Amino acid sequence: TAGVMFDRFQGCLLGLALGDALGAPYEGGVLERLLWRLVGTTREGHMRxxxxxxxxxxxxxxxxxxxxxxxxxxxxxxxxxxxxxxGYGPGAAKVLKRIARGEDWRVASRAVYPEGSYGNGGAMRSPAIGLFLAGRPEELSHAVRQVSMITHAHPMAIEGALLVASATALALVRPDPLEIIARLRQTARLDVYQRKLLIAQRWLTAGEEPPARALAAGLGNSLAASDSCVTSIYIALRYLTQPFLEMLRCVAAAGGDVDTIGAMAGAIWGAANGIGGLPEAELARLEQRERLMDAAKRLHQSTRL
Ligand code: F2R
Ligand code: MG
Ligand code: MG
Known part of the structure; x- marks a missing residue:
């Protein structure tokens, strides 16, 4: 079991990085895409x-x-x-610069948006907590809330992060799409997440994928947490037994915040399928692959699964 779990920890972190790097060229408007063409490749020719x-x-x-x-x-x-x-979110960049200047994060995180950011920046990093605290839902919920608050204190951002972390934790141990979505529906408190999870559950149960435009219209594709977290969960679960790159094609077709939806979906998909399921040619072109693999290995050693 430890070997399987280790493979899945690596699958999750590498899946996140691959979804991010492969999705990045599609994110944002004309200017952002042009900029990524200039900075999106390392000197060694790896995908950033x-x-x-x-x-x-x-x-x-x-x-x-x-x-x-x-x-x-x-x-x-x-x-x-x-x-x-x-390519940090504008609000997140300001918060991080304030913390770097010595401001307490509790002050900095409320300085840009007093009610907190509702962006998906808290959710996009939450799979790591899903790995660390898999099988311990109460500790997971507490930790996700605390870590999100550092930059994303808005209730929408916190609940989106909790759903993505929980989906990751569940995919790691019980990768059954319908069971996962049912458990997430029990976790969600806010109306917008309840409504979108119900849509995702209906689509998964029917086994029919909506056209990309309907998918984006129904679940969202923006950098707001409420418009991207359920989207990534649905796509990951819909493609859980299909190739990773097929899943990412669906993410790109849905458009919008492609790197982040790809990162969150990639993490959930990778937690269920392990690193062995990820595409080798694309992995070979990913920057800092060894560092990511080592981080996953050491995170696995730090857990009490
Ligand atoms: N920054 C990018 N991509 C740049 C291209 C984006 C393009 N213009 C587009 O609209 O598609 N990507 C990275 O940022 C996202 C994660 O963002 P994060 O960390 O949540 O950032 P932030 O700044 O906190 O929130 C994002 C924007 O949401 C609006 N917003 C959030 N809370 C708000 C509030 N309380 N009141 C009003 N507006 C709020 C603001 O416009 C924020 O800038 C990921 O996609 C990552 O890849
Ligand atoms: Mg990004
Ligand atoms: Mg993004």
Whole structure:
């Protein structure tokens, strides 16, 4: 079992990074895509990933170093890991710069949006917590809330992060799409998530995938958490037994925040299928693959699964 779990931890982190890197060229408008053409490849010719993977790695590095969730340490690593060319959300970038200047994250996170950010930046890094606290739903819920609050204190952002982390934790141990979606419906509290999870459950039960435009219209595709978290969960579960790249084609066709929906769907898909299911040629072109594999290995060693 430990070997299977180790493979799935790597599948989750590498799936997240691959969904992010392969989705990044499709994100944003004309200007953002043009910019990514300039900065989206390393000197060695590898595909770069964006803020989604950077913040996930910062979080994993903190969990490995401390052996627990420590928001002060995580906030420091988020701020130190910030790099403009990884395409952070504008609000998140401001919060991280304030923390880097020495402001407490509790103050910084409310300084940009007093009610907190409702973007998907809290959710995109939450799969790492799903791995660390799989099988312990109450601890998971508490940890996701705390870690989201560092940059994303809005209830929509927190609940989106909880759903993505829970989907990851469930995919790791019981990769049955209908069971996962039913469990997530029991977890959701906010109306918008209840409504979208019901749509996703109906589509999964019918076994028919809607056209890309209807998928985006029904579940959303923007960088708001409420418009991207259920989208990524649905696509991951719909394609759970199909090739990773088929899944990503669906993400790209739905459009919008493609790197982040790809990262979250990739993490859930990878937690269920393991690193062996990921496409080899694309993995070989991914930047810092060894670092990601090592982080997954050490996170696995830090868990009490
Ligand atoms: N930054 C990008 N992509 C750049 C291209 C985006 C393009 N313009 C587009 O609209 O598609 N990607 C990265 O950012 C996303 C994660 O964002 P995060 O960390 O949640 O950022 P932020 O700034 O906190 O929130 C995003 C935007 O949402 C609006 N917003 C959030 N909370 C708000 C509030 N309380 N009141 C008003 N507006 C709020 C703002 O417009 C924020 O800028 C991921 O896609 C990642 O890949
Ligand atoms: Mg990104
Ligand atoms: Mg994005």
């Amino acid at each position: 990933w964006t803020d989604d993977t950077q913040m996930s790695l910062d979080l994993v590095d903190s969990i490995i170093a401390i052996g627990a969730i420590d928001c002060d340490d995580i906030a420091g690593r988020f701020a130190a890991g910030y790099c403009w060319s990884r």
